[in-house]
Amino acid sequence: MEFKSLKFPKEFIFGASTAAYQIEGGAYEDGKGLSIWDTFCKQPGRILNGDTGDEACDFYHRYKDDIKIMKEMGLDSFRFSISWPRVFPEGTGKVNQKGLDFYNSLVDELRAASIEPYLTLNHWDMPQSLQDQGGWLNKDTAKHFADYSRFMCENLSDRVKFWTTHNEPHCVASAGHVAGIFAPGHKDIKEGLQVTHNLNLAHGLAVQAMRQSGSAGNKYGIVLAVFPYYPATASIHDHRAAQRWDGYFSRCFLDPIFKGSYPEDMVEYFGDKFPEVTEQELSVISEPIDMLGINCYFRRIIENDPKNAFIGGREFKPRDAAYTQMDWPIYPECLFEVLSMLDKDYDIPELYIIENGAAFHDEVSPDGKVHDARRTRYLHAHIEQAKRAVEQGINLKGYFVWSFLDNFEWALGYSRRFGIVYVDYPTQKRIVKDSGKWYSELLRYNQSLR
Numbered sequence: 001m002e003f004k005s006l007k008f009p010k011e012f013i014f015g016a017s018t019a020a021y022q023i024e025g026g027a028y029e030d031g032k033g034l035s036i037w038d039t040f041c042k043q044p045g046r047i048l049n050g051d052t053g054d055e056a057c058d059f060y061h062r063y064k065d066d067i068k069i070m071k072e073m074g075l076d077s078f079r080f081s082i083s084w085p086r087v088f089p090e091g092t093g094k095v096n097q098k099g100l101d102f103y104n105s106l107v108d109e110l111r112a113a114s115i116e117p118y119l120t121l122n123h124w125d126m127p128q129s130l131q132d133q134g135g136w137l138n139k140d141t142a143k144h145f146a147d148y149s150r151f152m153c154e155n156l157s158d159r160v161k162f163w164t165t166h167n168e169p170h171c172v173a174s175a176g177h178v179a180g181i182f183a184p185g186h187k188d189i190k191e192g193l194q195v196t197h198n199l200n201l202a203h204g205l206a207v208q209a210m211r212q213s214g215s216a217g218n219k220y221g222i223v224l225a226v227f228p229y230y231p232a233t234a235s236i237h238d239h240r241a242a243q244r245w246d247g248y249f250s251r252c253f254l255d256p257i258f259k260g261s262y263p264e265d266m267v268e269y270f271g272d273k274f275p276e277v278t279e280q281e282l283s284v285i286s287e288p289i290d291m292l293g294i295n296c297y298f299r300r301i302i303e304n305d306p307k308n309a310f311i312g313g314r315e316f317k318p319r320d321a322a323y324t325q326m327d328w329p330i331y332p333e334c335l336f337e338v339l340s341m342l343d344k345d346y347d348i349p350e351l352y353i354i355e356n357g358a359a360f361h362d363e364v365s366p367d368g369k370v371h372d373a374r375r376t377r378y379l380h381a382h383i384e385q386a387k388r389a390v391e392q393g394i395n396l397k398g399y400f401v402w403s404f405l406d407n408f409e410w411a412l413g414y415s416r417r418f419g420i421v422y423v424d425y426p427t428q429k430r431i432v433k434d435s436g437k438w439y440s441e442l443l444r445y446n447q448s449l450r
């Protein structure tokens with residue numbers, strides 16, 4: 001295969017991403033506490049087909065075999081998240097030793113396979129016990145999150161160099177507290193905005209705590225979903241709506257972290273719904289970080305919609321675009337555009353694409369293989385745009401495909417497959433898809449040049 005157009009600098013790393021609740025299973029094993037997703041999935045009507053993450057990909061028991069697959073594929077790195085209640089069943093206080101043992105062993109296995117671990121502390125499955133005390137609406141949760149982060153760092157930072165606090169905090173705030181389609185299922189705009197701020201605060205406190213406790217040379221950061229936002233038409237109303245989406249979903253996280261303030265247009269737009277914010281909190285949130293991970297899958301075209309009480313707009317889906325099974329429009333330039341914007345508007349030490357990939361309907365063919373040519377085309381076109389960014393001098397250090405395995409896609413259950421490795425859920429058999437083989441060849445090609 002011809003990979004010359006995808007030749008990256010020697011130090012560029014390629015990996016694959018996952019998240020604890022989406023793959024681990026073992027939801028009630030070895031002293032793990034309940035997470036808000038354990039609770040949410042049990043509420044009728046919340047998840048498509050009544051699916052749950054109780055078993056998921058059974059990674060909790062199969063991680064050693066899965067790491068063998070990663071090694072055979074030649075992954076440089078693996079991004080996973082810690083299930084907070086597996087280590088602290090109540091969110092704070094007593095440690096569950098068996099939970100900690102699991103992550104110790106996972107990290108050791110990765111290291112033994114020469115795969116660099118990239119760790120995320122919060123990929124949405126926060127302890128139910130803390131939710132019972134107000135969850136992210138309660139600022140004490142931010143302090144508990146910092147304590148948990150410090151503890152993980154004390155225990156793993158001799159072997160884990162890359163630490164990120166939250167994954168896509170906007171999803172927790174907007175899908176979890178405004179739209180009510182994610183755990184904990186609340187629908188309150190003001191609450192969602194307070195949660196946005198409290199998540200930012202938790203991030204800053206956690207970075208401070210980890211800097212004190214972690215090994216020298218470690219890198220701390222956060223993973224944000226950043227997309228390009230386009231107005232649907234030239235009308236000023238659509239233009240402003242697109243700016244509001246960018247303002248809430250991206251700048252309400254980027255600005256306080258990298259500029260030490262919330263965007264003025266957002267403070268004005270939300271008015272008295274916007275939370276009280278102190279200078280001292282802003283200085284915590286803007287604690288310098290070493291890296292920003294971005295998740296970027298598509299572009300968003302926005303049209304004004306006064307009926308949308310939260311952000312006054314809705315997504316417009318052009319009929320002539322191609323879509324993935326998530327109904328996400330395929331637009332490879334999204335990566336280049338987002339990286340260019342970040343490079344221009346913010347002072348960010350290092351950038352990583354932590355998630356990018358596509359869900360398509362996959363089937364095992366009679367030959368026992370999964371011929372997912374569309375996913376390979378998607379990855380090829382997007383990785384080309386990542387390379388374009390590197391060629392422009394943008395400090396992009398790595399690319400992670402979402403996802404290593406097919407997994408539990410939150411409110412959509414197991415109906416969407418993002419993996420480069422197919423999971424046959426009834427048997428838990430893994431089949432490396434054609435896209436996984438292609439990705440592996442791409443990695444081998446780049447590794448051969450190092």
Ligand code: NCW
Binds near residue numbers: 168171402408412
């Ligand atoms: S935002 C989002 N995703 C996918 C998810 O698997 C991953 O954990 C996230 O970081 C891939 O990347 C991010 N999924 C949410 C999509 C919203 C679907 C709403 C369904 C309503 C019924």
